[in-house]
Amino acid sequence: MSINETIQRAHTIAEESFIAASGPGGQNVNKVATAVQLRVNAYALRLPVPVFKRLQTLAGSKWTDAGEVLITAKSHRTQERNRADARDRMEELLREAHRQPKKRAKTRLNRLNKRKRLDQKKQRGAIKAKRGAVKPGDY
Template sequence: MLQISNTVTIADWEIELNAIRAMGSGGQNVNKVSSAIHLRFDVKRSSLPAIYKEKLLALSDSRINKDGVIVIKAQTHRTQEKNREEALQRLKEMIVGAMVTQKKRLATKPTRASQRRRIEGKKRTGDKKSLRGKMR
């Protein structure tokens, strides 16, 4: 069972974990042992609350396919157990991160001093460039 918050949990049967062979360097061990983990989690058919589902499906994340299935591949560690823990942790972070609301940005005007500094800098650059031309 994966604990997302105090009230939200995901049952083990909802998360599909498959052991696959990892890619990359590692010698003979990579060719023999299936240590990488392929995690699949169907958001639409899960027991998550509706607000969680909406926010997850609204994310523009490449790990969520058009059918609403989250696919995470963990292969950084040498052991299957550590890769399984990492994949579950990344799923949890993704779900928790989707629920964080962005603070509304307040539009502000630049100060007079910053405007003056900007214009002075532009004038200095313009003067420097005007000296590069042909002398008359």
């Protein structure tokens, strides 16, 4: 399933609820529920297993025991801007989950660099060994 299909599916199954928010809004914040909680059931997205696992990891504390991703947006004064913010954050999370991490290529030292590294370690160890307590007869 492509990322665009996943995002479309997420938009259709997303459940929005509006709650009272703290923060900017003055007196309005006490009267109007402007914060948005966006819930998307990850199982209903039918993602491939690796993508699902990455989504679970990326979501972190936003992941519920029911397998839902819960995003709360309350930084703006209006419901519409908070709704757009929550949807954008969900899209970004899904895009990041679809990105396959690059495999790390192992590097190897050649024989000369390995010898140089070991010599430097011995030199450093010798310097540290001289830092001990002074015994009578050492001076």
